[in-house]
Amino acid sequence: MILQALSNGIVLGALFALLGAGLTLVYGVMDIPNFAQAGIVTIGAYLMVALAQGAQLPFFLAVLIAVAATAALSVATERLAYRFVRTRPLAAPVVALGLLLVLDNSALEIWGGDHISLSPPYAASVLQLGPITVPGVGVAVILIAAAALAALWALLRHTKMGRAIRAVSQNPEAAAIIGIDLERQYINAFLISGVLAGVTALAYAPTYAVFPYMTDSVILNGFVAVIIGGLGNVWGAAIAGLALGLVESFGAVYLSAAYQTLIGFAVLLAVIAVRPGGLFTGGARRIA
Amino acid sequence: MTPLLAVENLAKRFGGVRAVDHIGLEIAPGLIYGIIGPNGSGKTTLLGLLSGTYRPTAGSIRLDGQRIDGIAAHRTVAAGIARTFQTTRLFARWTLAETLAIAASAGRARAGAAQAVATALDLTGLAASAGRPCSALSNAEQRFAMIAVALASQPRLLLLDEPAVGMSPTEAGQLGRAIRRIRDTTGITVVIVEHNMHLMMGLADRILAMNAGRRLAEGTPAEIRADPAVIAAYLGH
Amino acid sequence: MTRGGLTYPALCVLGILLFLALQYSNAFYSGIIASILIWTVAVSGLNVVAGLGGYPSLMQGGFYGIGAYASTLALNDGLALPLAILAAIAVAAIAGLLVGLAFARTRGQYFAIGTLFFGVVVNLVLTNGASLTGGPLGLSVPLAFASTADLNIAIAASAAAAMMLVHAIGRSRIGRHLTALREDEDYAEHLGVPTGRMKLLGFTISAGFGGFAGFLIAQYNGAISPDLFNYTVGFVMFVALSLGGAARLAGPLLGSALIVGVPDLLNLPSGAGMLLVGIVFVVVIIIAPDGLIGAAQSLAARLRARPAPAR
Numbered sequence: 001m002i003l004q005a006l007s008n009g010i011v012l013g014a015l016f017a018l019l020g021a022g023l024t025l026v027y028g029v030m031d032i033p034n035f036a037q038a039g040i041v042t043i044g045a046y047l048m049v050a051l052a053q054g055a056q057l058p059f060f061l062a063v064l065i066a067v068a069a070t071a072a073l074s075v076a077t078e079r080l081a082y083r084f085v086r087t088r089p090l091a092a093p094v095v096a097l098g099l100l101l102v103l104d105n106s107a108l109e110i111w112g113g114d115h116i117s118l119s120p121p122y123a124a125s126v127l128q129l130g131p132i133t134v135p136g137v138g139v140a141v142i143l144i145a146a147a148a149l150a151a152l153w154a155l156l157r158h159t160k161m162g163r164a165i166r167a168v169s170q171n172p173e174a175a176a177i178i179g180i181d182l183e184r185q186y187i188n189a190f191l192i193s194g195v196l197a198g199v200t201a202l203a204y205a206p207t208y209a210v211f212p213y214m215t216d217s218v219i220l221n222g223f224v225a226v227i228i229g230g231l232g233n234v235w236g237a238a239i240a241g242l243a244l245g246l247v248e249s250f251g252a253v254y255l256s257a258a259y260q261t262l263i264g265f266a267v268l269l270a271v272i273a274v275r276p277g278g279l280f281t282g283g284a285r286r287i288a
Numbered sequence: 289m290t291p292l293l294a295v296e297n298l299a300k301r302f303g304g305v306r307a308v309d310h311i312g313l314e315i316a317p318g319l320i321y322g323i324i325g326p327n328g329s330g331k332t333t334l335l336g337l338l339s340g341t342y343r344p345t346a347g348s349i350r351l352d353g354q355r356i357d358g359i360a361a362h363r364t365v366a367a368g369i370a371r372t373f374q375t376t377r378l379f380a381r382w383t384l385a386e387t388l389a390i391a392a393s394a395g396r397a398r399a400g401a402a403q404a405v406a407t408a409l410d411l412t413g414l415a416a417s418a419g420r421p422c423s424a425l426s427n428a429e430q431r432f433a434m435i436a437v438a439l440a441s442q443p444r445l446l447l448l449d450e451p452a453v454g455m456s457p458t459e460a461g462q463l464g465r466a467i468r469r470i471r472d473t474t475g476i477t478v479v480i481v482e483h484n485m486h487l488m489m490g491l492a493d494r495i496l497a498m499n500a501g502r503r504l505a506e507g508t509p510a511e512i513r514a515d516p517a518v519i520a521a522y523l524g525h
Numbered sequence: 526m527t528r529g530g531l532t533y534p535a536l537c538v539l540g541i542l543l544f545l546a547l548q549y550s551n552a553f554y555s556g557i558i559a560s561i562l563i564w565t566v567a568v569s570g571l572n573v574v575a576g577l578g579g580y581p582s583l584m585q586g587g588f589y590g591i592g593a594y595a596s597t598l599a600l601n602d603g604l605a606l607p608l609a610i611l612a613a614i615a616v617a618a619i620a621g622l623l624v625g626l627a628f629a630r631t632r633g634q635y636f637a638i639g640t641l642f643f644g645v646v647v648n649l650v651l652t653n654g655a656s657l658t659g660g661p662l663g664l665s666v667p668l669a670f671a672s673t674a675d676l677n678i679a680i681a682a683s684a685a686a687a688m689m690l691v692h693a694i695g696r697s698r699i700g701r702h703l704t705a706l707r708e709d710e711d712y713a714e715h716l717g718v719p720t721g722r723m724k725l726l727g728f729t730i731s732a733g734f735g736g737f738a739g740f741l742i743a744q745y746n747g748a749i750s751p752d753l754f755n756y757t758v759g760f761v762m763f764v765a766l767s768l769g770g771a772a773r774l775a776g777p778l779l780g781s782a783l784i785v786g787v788p789d790l791l792n793l794p795s796g797a798g799m800l801l802v803g804i805v806f807v808v809v810i811i812i813a814p815d816g817l818i819g820a821a822q823s824l825a826a827r828l829r830a831r832p833a834p835a836r
Contacts, residue, residue, distance in 0.1 A: 101803030365717030394717030
């Protein structure tokens, strides 16, 4: 039972880590809680269903198109909305929630409120590790998350774009002085975040159902991961997300399944109350 | 005579940094008391400890014999301490009059609030600007406005944190005269942190020189000017 | 909050008109008006902590739910109407106080996010505390009023009274201290404003209003369930306040009318309604940060200040 909780926890944690990474990337450059990320994941999931199962496209192609769409959508939220509230820290979270309302309800209007499922080709397989059963989709979550985070790390460390984003996150004025185009990097951050949203949809949708409010509870867990890990700190968010997944999974087994999410929020409320900036901010905000 | 302010062994640490490192001083009532020191010497932290902005990690602060260390900032106002800030802080969207009204009504003696406001405006020469929004005042006017706001709460001890920032020599001269006039008219004790040596030497009755959170020297302006340790620390200031 | 003299009589008249509208319009319109007015009570309360105090609370929906359940449980226990109302207000107010204590040092967007989570927690507790709250199916609510006419009087009077109360608070010492801390909390503290105490007071008062509104909706609906009080309610109440105009007297009424009334009047399905709300909200926040009333006031000020045209 412990091992099963462990494996469930890792799957859950991988999901939180992915969400947290996308959220914290935006936080790093713009100090904005990107609640809209939840809506973009949802739209991404619906697109995958529509393309792979509705239009009968090859699964891989459907995923590619959906990820491109979520990336574009993410950039659109920056260009059309977030851009105007960068200097107004109080307006940002409410604009973000407004966008989430728009995205969730767009999904509701376009595709209806029923719970549907995304069935990737690997849905039927199951991995048996001794006493533990890990469903194929669960394995996929872990692999996808690991690959995505590794790719993100490589991007941030070893590419020009990644270094530029990190520079902006650490010190926007200094970055501007050395010639970095701040607007461009904001867009880049949202672009990458949008790709992550699509990847999250791929990981999340097969494991749970697809419906307009599918991400509303997990996005909050994503925020817990971000705040615990420190705003802008991608590794912090990833590790915190994993830890949170494990805590909730064990909590569900040993305390109460119903109050699983309550545990995460209790942790967050405690952190926010005591150290609003997060546990691991360490002065300047950092990305990776 | 009981000193108005008695500080004993006061210390404040931020993490590993000893911003104020065991300082003691006594200030008699009605004095204009200056604090000088290079950047990072702990002057503003010291002021912050007196105003309740920070909690000391050690030591005591007594106002007229009563301990006030560690109490919340709004309580120090009730006890009779008011301060200004290094960077201009005012309620930008409000008029000067509205800002003064809040300070007067939340201050030490709520009765006589209207009089306190009038006196504050008079002493800082801002009566004509009372109806204007704080953001519409010039830099020098805003620096004076902060002093007026502090005066409106009818303090016994006025803490001024680099009031002359951004002022021209003429304006600084007006500031010095205003501070002297405030003390002479009301008997308020003034503690003033400043970098402007010219202003400080002409204005202060006594001066505390700080360095690295510690007391370097204390005395009259003439004594401080001649003190070898002070000269060594401030060469070229 | 401006002119004193005419406000109270005007609000009394408004209250009477609203009652007449409630009582004598057909069921469709009457339902919409009732919802708008009940929301006005809750959003007026929100105006104290968010409008006057400047703290973006997204959890008013939580107190709304607490009040609804507390009063219903009281009534089901056989308590009389006044006690049920007291229960709604008191339990919500205490919850507001506790949350205020927990978030005493939290500000800005972290405060907003924290309150959002509180709203989620309330919903979770309501959904899972089946033995007390009836779980996801909720509870049915006994009508505590002698007739629906009485209920209508209560709703109309409450909306008017809520606005009057908030108006009074705005002009009182508490109101001035709250607006001072909205402008610059640390500076206000150094002016002698007991900001900690004022914030707690603001939270408690706001929560109390929310709780009372919860009692009203429970009575009006006849049944309550947790999904009436999910976290989006708290957010949308904040939207209503911002749209109508925070720190403006009629802001809550206007905002509630827009948020609740427009989608219902246009008979939009709930999804499209919220979609519209979301879009309008994002646009308004970007263009008119002081809400619609604020924008109208700025426009009026600019028109007044315009010099006479050259001859």
